[in-house]
Amino acid sequence: MQIDRRSLISLASAAAATPALAQTSDPTEIVKLWPRRPPGAPPVLPVTKITDRIATTGWQDRYATDIGEPLMTVFRPARPNGAAALIAPGGGYIRVVIDKEGFEVARRLAEAGVTCFVLRYRLPKEGWVDASDAPLQDAQRAIRLIRAQSFRRVLALGCSAGGHVAASLATGFARPVYAPIDAADGQSARPDLSALLYPVIDMARPFAHVGSRAALLGPSPTPEAEAKYSPHRQVTAETPPTFLVHAADDTSVPVENALNYLAALRTAKVRAEAHIFEEGGHGFGIRLAQGRPAAAWPDLLVSWLGRRGFLWRAVADAPGVTPA
Structure with missing residues (x-):
């Protein structure tokens, strides 16, 4: 099939205008999770390192390692509807992807009016005392801080190893993994809904993701540890409704x-x-799903959120917000 120059320019313009993939500046609003040192901190905190793989991917593709100060980057929509999403990107528990499974997903959900908090959680192998619980500690604390901002509807969304973080939160929101430190910790850590994209779930062979399993539990975890950190073995009637891709x-x-x-x-x-x-492979996010059937997932998710009553507008849920 031949494409003339005018059609090519039109296609390029449409691709550049795709809101979720638009190259825009990063938000400047940051929420630090812990007012002092995180739980189980080593004597010397790691200093966060940001690496950009743009030279090999051709687009901004950053990831974080050595995360001594976990935080959330906030994406506030033009027309907020009072709902919030905690987004946990993947990275095999050895890094936290920033753009592909974090910021790009946040921009898409912000278009639907959802205030998004992209989580940069601690990595187990970076010196924490309770290494296997460090990501869940951060996720619980993050949800509580979001609820302390008067958001009553909160989605936990995670991709790959971030899907394990989100699923661990959905099933282990009440686990006492850290001592309360302030009033925010009086809030519930249970998300109202969860969305898991190609999630790491099983920590036992043959279905475990080998890298995530080793990073979270070590090279030779016991069957008891495998069961404890496999969220599908921890599901109860209190686990929130879930969207899976x-x-x-x-x-x-x-x-x-x-x-x-x-x-x-x-x-x-x-x-x-x-x-x-x-078809889709692994780690497609929004960008790498383009042109494949999996590209439909963001619209399917927004539709599901709408059917679950997650996207309605309410002043009471977000002080200062003017309803549509």
Whole structure:
């Protein structure tokens, strides 16, 4: 098929105008999770390092390591609807991806009126005393800080290893993984909904993601540790309704991770919606799903959020917000 110059320019302009992928400046609003040192901190805190893979990917593709000061980057929508989302990007528990599974997803949800908080959580192998619980400590604290800002509807969304963070939060929101430090810790850490994209779930072979398992639990975890940190084994009737996305051809995190979590939700009679795409591989986010069936997932998610009553507007939920 031939494409003339005018059509090519039109296609390029449309791609550049795609809001979720637009190259815009980063938000400047940052929320630090801990007023002092995080729980179980080593004597010398790691100093966050940001690496950009733009030379190999061709687009801004940053990730963070050595995260001594976990935080949230805030994306405030032009027309907020009173709902919030905590977004946990992936990275195999050895890094936290910033753009592909964080900022780009946040911009898409902000278009739907959701105030987004992109989580930069601590990594287990960077010196923390309770290494396997460090990401969950940060996720619980993050939800509580969001609720302390008067958001009553909170979604926890996670991709890949960030999906494990979000699923661990959805099933372990009440686990006492750190001592309360202020009034915010009186808030519930339970998300109202969760969305898991190609999530790491199972910590046992044969379906475990080997890298995430080793980073979180060490090279030879016990069966007890595998069970404790496999969220599908921790699902209860209190687990929030969940939206699942996975690709059947994912060779990094087998699709059985999502399917087993779905089965556990169904057994517990927790409402769930799952989209298993034939093609997509792993780590597609929004950008790498373009041109594939998996590109539909953001719209499917927004539709699901709408049906769950998550996107309605209310002044009481977000002080200072003018309803539509």
